[in-house]
Amino acid sequence: MNREWMKSDWMKSAIGKLTRRQLFQAGAAAGMASQLQARKALYEDSIYERLLGVKPILTCRGHTTAFGGSLMPEPVMRAMQEANDVFVDMQELQAACGKRIAAIMKTESAMVSAGSFSAMLLGCAACLTGKDQARIEALPHPTWPKREVLVQKAHRVGYDRAYRAAGATLREFETKAQLERAIGEKTVMLAALASTEQNRSPAVMTIQEYIDLGKRHGVPVLVDCASELPPASNLNRWIGADLVVFSGGKGILGPQSSGILAGRKDLIDAAVLNATPNANIGRGMKVGKEEMVGLVVALELYAARDHVTIQESWNKKAQYMAAQLQGIRGFKAAYRLNKQEFGEVRIDWDRAFIPITGKEAARKLFAGEPRLMYYDDDEGGILQTRSMKDGDEILAARRLRDFFTAEGRKA
Numbered sequence: 001m002n003r004e005w006m007k008s009d010w011m012k013s014a015i016g017k018l019t020r021r022q023l024f025q026a027g028a029a030a031g032m033a034s035q036l037q038a039r040k041a042l043y044e045d046s047i048y049e050r051l052l053g054v055k056p057i058l059t060c061r062g063h064t065t066a067f068g069g070s071l072m073p074e075p076v077m078r079a080m081q082e083a084n085d086v087f088v089d090m091q092e093l094q095a096a097c098g099k100r101i102a103a104i105m106k107t108e109s110a111m112v113s114a115g116s117f118s119a120m121l122l123g124c125a126a127c128l129t130g131k132d133q134a135r136i137e138a139l140p141h142p143t144w145p146k147r148e149v150l151v152q153k154a155h156r157v158g159y160d161r162a163y164r165a166a167g168a169t170l171r172e173f174e175t176k177a178q179l180e181r182a183i184g185e186k187t188v189m190l191a192a193l194a195s196t197e198q199n200r201s202p203a204v205m206t207i208q209e210y211i212d213l214g215k216r217h218g219v220p221v222l223v224d225c226a227s228e229l230p231p232a233s234n235l236n237r238w239i240g241a242d243l244v245v246f247s248g249g250k251g252i253l254g255p256q257s258s259g260i261l262a263g264r265k266d267l268i269d270a271a272v273l274n275a276t277p278n279a280n281i282g283r284g285m286k287v288g289k290e291e292m293v294g295l296v297v298a299l300e301l302y303a304a305r306d307h308v309t310i311q312e313s314w315n316k317k318a319q320y321m322a323a324q325l326q327g328i329r330g331f332k333a334a335y336r337l338n339k340q341e342f343g344e345v346r347i348d349w350d351r352a353f354i355p356i357t358g359k360e361a362a363r364k365l366f367a368g369e370p371r372l373m374y375y376d377d378d379e380g381g382i383l384q385t386r387s388m389k390d391g392d393e394i395l396a397a398r399r400l401r402d403f404f405t406a407e408g409r410k411a
Contacts, residue, residue, distance in 0.1 A: 039391035043370040057366075060321075060374035060383040060396050062250075063227075065115075067373060069249035069256035070387060076254060076298045083293040090277050090289065097292050098268065101260060104303050107239050109268035111261050111275070112248070112292045114285035116226035119245040119261035120162035122282050123222045124149060126243075126270035127189040128167060136273055139281040140167035148186045150179050154204040155193040157224065163191060166281065176205050176213075183217045190214050194225040194238060198339045211240050220267060226250070226259070230340050230386075232307045243267055254298030255291040315343035317385035317393040324397035330354050331404050332380075347400075348380030354408045365403055372399050 048054040063070045094111060101110035113119035128142055129135035135142065149168045151160065156172060163170055168188060173179040179190075192210040200206065205213075207223055214221035220242035228234040229251030238244050241263065248258030261271055275282035287295075318335055322345045325333035330353025334346045348358075356364070362376030375382040383400075385393055 036391035036394050055371050058370045058372045058396055059387050062384050062386055070253045072253055076294045079297040080290040080294040083290040088289050093289055093292055097296050100296050104299055105262050106236055107262045109265040111268050111272055112287050112295055113259040113261050114257055114287050116245050116247040116259040117159055117162050118285040119259040121166045122271040122275050123243040123261050124163040124166040124168050124189060125274040125281055126267045127220050130270050131273060136280050142167045145186050146188050149189045149191050150182055150187055151191040152179055152205050155196055157193050160191055180213060187219050190219055190221045192221060192223045194223050194228045207238050248295045252298050252302045254295040258287055258291050258295040311342045314386045317388055318343035318345050321345050321383055321393050321397045325401055328404050329408050345383040354404055356407055
């Protein structure tokens with residue numbers, strides 16, 4: 001920190017009149033002002049706009065692939081830059097990264113994939129082929145009968161087309177009993193979705209029921225946990241499954257083009273054979289040496305992070321935004337804890353005072369300056385702060401307040 005400003009006569013006099021606590025608060029305020037200006041400058045003059053004419057986005061959402069994923073910490077960026085300085089054997093690097101990841105996750109084995117969709121595809125490919133080279137070369141057109149992936153309807157997600165892309169046939173069932181009766185000689189894998197554990201109805205299978213069912217019938221279970229961080233405990237929560245999938249570019253804050261496939265060693269070994277740099281089904285899903293190193297560093301940071309303190313910082317930002325959005329005629333901003341137990345802000349408004357729909361408001365905010373994005377719905381929307389850097393919450397609160405005040409005046 002540049003302390004020259006503290007040497008002036010005026011400053012020396014002022015310091016003499018301040019308590020230690022007041023001085024700390026003044027320094028914190030100056031730091032916040034500096035951060036705010038730095039963030040504001042980024043939205044006004046980013047490399048995206050200078051180089052390509054693409055305007056950046058002030059986000060009030062979580063980590064979303066369609067809008068760039070997450071923001072990597074400085075140690076991750078430094079590690080990736082250093083990894084760019086020399087060459088390395090990619091198979092040796094994959095093995096070493098997998099060993100380190102498996103140790104952190106407390107599982108048998110692991111590998112780096114090109115995002116979670118790639119991990120799902122490679123995990124399914126491993127179940128289809130094992131280490132049989134002829135079968136590996138046959139994908140995505142298996143000629144053998146054991147190629148069915150079974151899934152309960154409640155565990156379906158658009159991304160499970162990854163299993164079909166690997167060459168499997170996906171069969172959907174309403175109930176656990178139907179699914180269990182369908183398991184047979186053609187069943188190669190059971191597919192589960194970790195997010196179903198939130199607000200689950202009794203009819204929806206738990207991940208543990210999936211695991212128990214798979215073990216009873218000798219069928220591998222793959223659990224899609226791509227977006228399940230936070231809470232941090234989820235990193236190890238479903239390790240009892242044969243395979244688990246995580247995104248590297250969401251909660252872990254690693255490279256957006258990275259992911260993790262972890263689980264049984266025999267299946268991870270088979271997935272590696274299906275993956276790049278081998279000329280097999282995963283060849284086009286390349287992960288650079290820099291990204292692989294970046295993911296490992298990001299995961300180590302994630303495992304060592306003080307998650308309670310970090311969530312408190314998210315909550316403070318959300319509480320600040322909720323407070324700044326009070327007093328707008330017809331507008332409501334309510335702070336709350338969500339299902340993942342961190343703070344967010346629910347917004348809605350009276351159409352008699354602010355006569356636009358939730359979708360219209362989101363569209364206008366995204367088209368304005370700075371472009372602002374949140375989780376919109378017909379009634380209003382949800383603001384989250386976990387993807388924000390310090391200062392973003394101030395810019396976002398100002399933008400939202402100005403926007404909804406102006407829309408109300410038009411009524």
